[in-house]
Amino acid sequence: MNNGPDNNPIPPRDETALSTVAALMNAAEQHRNPDGAGFHTRRLMTMGELFDTPDDDARYIVDGLLSLGSMSLLVAAPKVGKSTLARCLAVAVAKGVPWIGRDTWPDKMRTDDSGFVEQHGYPHDDGPIVVLSLEEKMSEVKRHFKEIGATGDDPILVDCDPAPENGMDWLRYLVDTFNPCLLIVDPLFRLVRVKDTNDYAEINRVLEPVNTLARQSGTHIMVLHHARKGGGAAGEEALGSTAIIGAGDCNLSMKRDENDRRTIYSQNRYGQDLEPTVLEMDQDGWIEAAGTKAAADAQDLEQNVLEFVEEKGEPLTSDKIISGLRVKRSTGKAAISTLVANGRLTRVGDGKRGDPFLFSVPDPIDGERERN
Numbered sequence: 001m002n003n004g005p006d007n008n009p010i011p012p013r014d015e016t017a018l019s020t021v022a023a024l025m026n027a028a029e030q031h032r033n034p035d036g037a038g039f040h041t042r043r044l045m046t047m048g049e050l051f052d053t054p055d056d057d058a059r060y061i062v063d064g065l066l067s068l069g070s071m072s073l074l075v076a077a078p079k080v081g082k083s084t085l086a087r088c089l090a091v092a093v094a095k096g097v098p099w100i101g102r103d104t105w106p107d108k109m110r111t112d113d114s115g116f117v118e119q120h121g122y123p124h125d126d127g128p129i130v131v132l133s134l135e136e137k138m139s140e141v142k143r144h145f146k147e148i149g150a151t152g153d154d155p156i157l158v159d160c161d162p163a164p165e166n167g168m169d170w171l172r173y174l175v176d177t178f179n180p181c182l183l184i185v186d187p188l189f190r191l192v193r194v195k196d197t198n199d200y201a202e203i204n205r206v207l208e209p210v211n212t213l214a215r216q217s218g219t220h221i222m223v224l225h226h227a228r229k230g231g232g233a234a235g236e237e238a239l240g241s242t243a244i245i246g247a248g249d250c251n252l253s254m255k256r257d258e259n260d261r262r263t264i265y266s267q268n269r270y271g272q273d274l275e276p277t278v279l280e281m282d283q284d285g286w287i288e289a290a291g292t293k294a295a296a297d298a299q300d301l302e303q304n305v306l307e308f309v310e311e312k313g314e315p316l317t318s319d320k321i322i323s324g325l326r327v328k329r330s331t332g333k334a335a336i337s338t339l340v341a342n343g344r345l346t347r348v349g350d351g352k353r354g355d356p357f358l359f360s361v362p363d364p365i366d367g368e369r370e371r372n
Helices: 021-032 047-052 082-095 138-147 167-178 200-217 242-247 293-312 318-325 329-341 364-371
Strands: 060-062 071-076 109-111 117-119 129-133 156-159 182-186 220-226 250-256 262-268 277-281 287-292 346-348 358-360
Touching (some): 060 082, 071 200, 071 242, 082 129, 082 138, 082 156, 082 182, 082 287, 129 138, 129 167, 167 182, 167 200, 277 293, 287 293, 293 318, 293 329, 318 329, 329 358
Parallel strands (some): 071 220, 071 250, 182 220
Antiparallel strands (some): 109 117, 250 262, 262 277, 346 358
């Protein structure tokens, strides 16, 4: 008896078992052969055949994030702005401009000898963008598209009526008829109807055809969905079964905190995850990236340190600052060091026992004298 890689004994095969590569290849051929036994429409490949298949290089409509022939999920609580962000995506893809800090149509970008980057080709050569806005008023959709710069010449097709009962058949019709590069469904369960969003098997049953349609057609299908009340752990924010999150190749989660700051991050099956990023909306409703959440949190903490020290009105040790603000020691130390380096905090003392470093907010007059 032979041993396997883990040194455990491998039981002998019975007489009917396949024991050679030739026999295995013959079995695969029989499996494909309409005259043989088995499921004739399925195809089993040998390793050699698999390795000989051409590589499928992903084409991204948003660099490293959203690719053609895949499905994404945009999750957020009501009124956070997911519909607004999705319409910004439609306009960005139509015009070839960045979306939340990532280039659209990166394979259409080129750099000249001077380093200037320009867009070449037209995004709509790859098909139009279809937006199914299934729960908003047409007047609001129209207003927002106008305000964020869409024009009548942009290759964007919109439907604001309720979805028909056979929503999946309608989705196939739209893809077959218009061959869109991007199709946005807002929201998911106004298109495909289920009795129980917590039923894993039922969710798989309705979402698998959506994912298959995206892969077979080459369209990127983005579906919008509500977050569960109170949010959830990273990757578990979607309301209902975990099958919803599992269906997406790229899952984008958008949140708004108590300070009205919007952030977004992604978990990708392919491409590059989007790290937690702060979003800002201008007066016209255009949403764009405004740096990482980590950088924004660091700036907030620095401001809190300044206000805390100023409120106390006396020099403080770093331990008193950190304990008073109830923050992690490492992040508190980093904030204090940055403020000292920038001249926004002064430091005295030798940093030794009996003579610790003391930090205070510099007097404005003293600061002006130092600059002069």
